[in-house]
Amino acid sequence: MNRDVLVIGGGIAGIQASLDLGEMGFQVHLVERLPSIGGKMAQLDKTFPTNDCAL
Amino acid sequence: MDVGRHPNIRLLAYSEVEKVEGEVGDFRVTVRKKARYVDESKCTGCGACAEKCPTVTSDAYNLGLGKAKAIYKYFAQGIPSAYTIDPTVCRNFQPGKKCGVCSKVCQAGAVDYKMEEKIVELEVGAIVVATGYDLFDARKIPEYGYGRLPNVVTALEFERFLSASGPTHGHVYRLTDLAVMETLPEVKKNQQKAAKGLERYEKHFALASDAFYTQYETGELQDDDHHKWAEQYKVYRVATEKLEALQAKVDRIHGAHRLAFIQCVGSRDIRFNKYCSGFCCMHAIKEAIIGLEHDREAEVYIFGMDIRAVGKNFEEYRNRGANEAGIKFIRSRVAEIIEDKDHGPILVYEDTKERQVRQLPVDLVILATACQPSEGVTKLADTLGIQTNEFGFIDTASYLPLDTSRPGVFVCGCAQSPMDIPESVAQASSAAAMAAQVLSGSETERLAS
Numbered sequence: 001m002n003r004d005v006l007v008i009g010g011g012i013a014g015i016q017a018s019l020d021l022g023e024m025g026f027q028v029h030l031v032e033r034l035p036s037i038g039g040k041m042a043q044l045d046k047t048f049p050t051n052d053c054a055l
Numbered sequence: 056m057d058v059g060r061h062p063n064i065r066l067l068a069y070s071e072v073e074k075v076e077g078e079v080g081d082f083r084v085t086v087r088k089k090a091r092y093v094d095e096s097k098c099t100g101c102g103a104c105a106e107k108c109p110t111v112t113s114d115a116y117n118l119g120l121g122k123a124k125a126i127y128k129y130f131a132q133g134i135p136s137a138y139t140i141d142p143t144v145c146r147n148f149q150p151g152k153k154c155g156v157c158s159k160v161c162q163a164g165a166v167d168y169k170m171e172e173k174i175v176e177l178e179v180g181a182i183v184v185a186t187g188y189d190l191f192d193a194r195k196i197p198e199y200g201y202g203r204l205p206n207v208v209t210a211l212e213f214e215r216f217l218s219a220s221g222p223t224h225g226h227v228y229r230l231t232d233l234a235v236m237e238t239l240p241e242v243k244k245n246q247q248k249a250a251k252g253l254e255r256y257e258k259h260f261a262l263a264s265d266a267f268y269t270q271y272e273t274g275e276l277q278d279d280d281h282h283k284w285a286e287q288y289k290v291y292r293v294a295t296e297k298l299e300a301l302q303a304k305v306d307r308i309h310g311a312h313r314l315a316f317i318q319c320v321g322s323r324d325i326r327f328n329k330y331c332s333g334f335c336c337m338h339a340i341k342e343a344i345i346g347l348e349h350d351r352e353a354e355v356y357i358f359g360m361d362i363r364a365v366g367k368n369f370e371e372y373r374n375r376g377a378n379e380a381g382i383k384f385i386r387s388r389v390a391e392i393i394e395d396k397d398h399g400p401i402l403v404y405e406d407t408k409e410r411q412v413r414q415l416p417v418d419l420v421i422l423a424t425a426c427q428p429s430e431g432v433t434k435l436a437d438t439l440g441i442q443t444n445e446f447g448f449i450d451t452a453s454y455l456p457l458d459t460s461r462p463g464v465f466v467c468g469c470a471q472s473p474m475d476i477p478e479s480v481a482q483a484s485s486a487a488a489m490a491a492q493v494l495s496g497s498e499t500e501r502l503a504s
């Protein structure tokens with residue numbers, strides 16, 4: 001069984017999945033189309049319903 | 056964002072999945088790593104290259120509202136922190152042109168114009184698809200005038216205006232006013248240049264230009280040099296008048312006080328997407344609350360069929376927006392946006408409570424554009440051999456919201472359906488757990504049994 005995993009997309013979902021799998025000890029390959037990860041959430045200023053900063 | 060430092064996470068940014076072979080437990084994946092023209096392992100992210108880069112282009116991160124250079128970092132805190140050259144605008148990549156400035160100023164020697172794309176082969180046991188979404192193109196609804204009326208923006212564009220790191224440093228202006236303000240430095244520079252042109256004559260003749268010109272007009276001081284001085288003085292006068300007029304116009308500009316949010320732009324609309332995009336109601340309320348925090352005097356309207364505040368503390372947030380912040384909710388689907396002579400948008404709508412057709416002039420309109428499947432998702436689904444649904448999102452069964460049609464391939468976030476951030480995070484952790492089951496062998500045993 002191969003213990004590597006591929007995550008496609010480096011937005012908030014892809015980042016969360018990668019961190020969880022990385023913490024579990026699996027080798028994660030995270031592929032992102034753009035030059036930086038972060039996705040749409042990185043473009044948000046604050047988030048609802050707590051007005052916390054997005055970044 | 057610990058992803059960049061995690062020992063178990065290998066980040067392949069600026070890359071796309073090309074080919075997937077094999078089956079659950081043993082996928083062979085081909086990834087194409089695009090040429091960044093900057094060596095990620097050498098680049099320190101200092102930014103000297105972008106500072107000196109002579110090519111100015113529009114800024115994709117700020118949705119074209121700001122300016123970027125041909126060598127750029129997608130956003131300041133971006134990971135990886137390496138810069139990237141956009142070969143479509145960089146001079147060095149245009150036929151017959153040369154530049155090379157960034158390579159000269161880079162102390163790390165990271166710039167490599169000859170870099171080629173790389174193919175990376177991976178062997179993995181499971182795949183998680185988290186490709187997110189795209190926003191609906193509001194140009195498809197011509198009656199709202201997006202792209203034609205300058206003071207109509209999308210919610211994500213407005214988000215950049217609200218952000219302290221955005222193009223306006225958190226101040227909200229009408230786009231037409233911003234355009235006027237942007238011309239000021241250039242006009243100022245021209246006026247200063249014209250003023251400088253007078254200095255030489257003033258020094259030589261030891262006379263102020265104003266006094267000289269008064270005498271010149273009476274027919275005195277008519278040498279060749281005097282003629283030239285007079286010409287220069289006229290240029291200076293024109294430039295100064297232009298500057299004063301513009302300055303007066305800029306001084307009259309106030310921030311955008313009257314804001315109107317229009318909901319369901321491309322969602323819950325049988326012409327485009329039948330489904331509800333889920334997060335836009337709350338997004339509009341959030342932007343309205345932040346907008347009102349920035350400007351207590353603002354008048355903020357949200358136009359929608361109904362407000363869908365489904366989630367933990369969401370209804371309370373909506374009520375806070377109405378009662379404390381002072382958002383006015385109007386139950387209406389706006390029919391059309393027209394504009395006044397000064398590009399001020401006017402909403403034409405039916406107030407369904409009053410049963411009256413009304414008009415509302417505002418400074419800025421913010422459109423809640425729908426959440427749609429991302430552009431490349433059909434191609435990626437083909438590559439992965441998984442199904443998409445009638446809307447183009449990755450297909451899953453009702454009670455198995457993480458399983459795609461191919462064993463070992465899981466989906467999470469807006470690639471599956473529209474959802475907000477907490478839901479995306481919850482789904483991502485679930486998809487990670489599903490993938491972990493496969494990688495630990497239990498899933499294949501279950502499938503085999």
